[in-house]
Amino acid sequence: DAGVTQSPTHLIKTRGQQVTLRCSPKSGHDTVSWYQQALGQGPQFIFQYYEEEERQRGNFPDRFSGHQFPNYSSELNVNALLLGDSALYLCASSASPGGRDEQYFGPGTRLTVT
Amino acid sequence: GQNIDQPTEMTATEGAIVQINCTYQTSGFNGLFWYQQHAGEAPTFLSYNVLDGLEEKGRFSSFLSRSKGYSYLLLKELQMKDSASYLCAVREPGGYQKVTFGIGTKLQVIP
Numbered sequence: 001d002a003g004v005t006q007s008p009t010h011l012i013k014t015r016g017q018q019v020t021l022r023c024s025p026k027s028g029h030d031t032v033s034w035y036q037q038a039l040g041q042g043p044q045f046i047f048q049y050y051e052e053e054e055r056q057r058g059n060f061p062d063r064f065s066g067h068q069f070p071n072y073s074s075e076l077n078v079n080a081l082l083l084g085d086s087a088l089y090l091c092a093s094s095a096s097p098g099g100r101d102e103q104y105f106g107p108g109t110r111l112t113v114t
Numbered sequence: 115g116q117n118i119d120q121p122t123e124m125t126a127t128e129g130a131i132v133q134i135n136c137t138y139q140t141s142g143f144n145g146l147f148w149y150q151q152h153a154g155e156a157p158t159f160l161s162y163n164v165l166d167g168l169e170e171k172g173r174f175s176s177f178l179s180r181s182k183g184y185s186y187l188l189l190k191e192l193q194m195k196d197s198a199s200y201l202c203a204v205r206e207p208g209g210y211q212k213v214t215f216g217i218g219t220k221l222q223v224i225p
Contacts, residue, residue: 004156033213042118042201042215043157056212090156102147103213105156 002027004093004106012112013081021076021109025093032074033103034066035090043090049074078111086113116140118216120202125222126192134187134219136202144207148176148187151199151218160187160200189221197223 005024013019025032031050035043045058049068068074072093078085088110092103117139126132138146145164149157163169163178163185175188187200199218206212 035215040217042203042218045212045214048210048212050210055210056208058212102159102162105149105158107156 004029004091004104006089006091006106006109008109009107010110010112012114014114015081015083017081018077018079019081019111021078021089021091021111022073023076023091023093023106024073025091026104029093029095029104030072031094031096032068032072033092033094034074034076035092036060036085037088037090037108039087046076081113083113086111116204116206116214118202118204118214120200120216120219122217123220123222125224126189128192128194128223128225130192131188131190132192132221134189134200134202134221136185136187136216138183138185138202138204138216140183140204140206142207143180143204145205146176146178146185147201147203147205147213148174148185149201149203149215151201153198157201192223194223194225197221 007022033048034046037043046060048056052068063079065077088108090108091106094103120136148160151157161176168177173190178185199220201218202216203213
């Protein structure tokens with residue numbers, strides 16, 4: 001049973017560029033959340049997708065957008081990259097959007113913006 | 115919004131017991147999670163509390179007091195592999211899982 005997978009593992013981009021990160025949830029899960037984790041900090045909630053719609057959003061600008069596909073996989077897009085966007089981006093999936101089900105995290109994508 | 119406080123760093127001895135505290139000030143509450151995160155890895159689930167009291171799971175226990183906005187994670191019989199960051203996270207009420215994480219407590223277990 002595959003867990004949460006993310007691609008790519010590492011990515012280097014230049015300021016102003018755009019990036020797309022991908023996530024496949026754990027088998028049986030239909031809800032995907034995205035987090036940004038800066039070095040030495042806890043994960044910061046970006047948004048959550050359920051039934052192909054954004055259901056909850058954290059305090060992130062519109063440069064951060066996402067999508068969920070019919071097979072429950074998800075993408076995170078970041079436009080006009082800033083140096084401060086350098087972080088580990090974590091995807092987490094759960095079996096339902098609001099139950100006591102735990103979130104399973106993927107290994108993350110390390111984004112470096114130069 | 116949510117404000118979550120936990121110590122930044124702690125050190126404990128192998129075989130000992132350590133308690134990691136977490137306090138939160140929230141506009142709403144619908145459960146508290148503890149996650150373990152080893153350096154360079156993804157967080158892994160340890161516990162979930164939504165009602166007051168202690169929940170025990172092997173060497174790890176988690177306690178919640180909703181009236182005090184307080185939780186702790188208790189680790190017994192510490193092992194070197196327990197050296198990691200421990201993240202306290204609070205879920206907001208509502209039908210969707212918006213979870214706010216604390217900064218994490220970096221625990222170092224020494225021989």
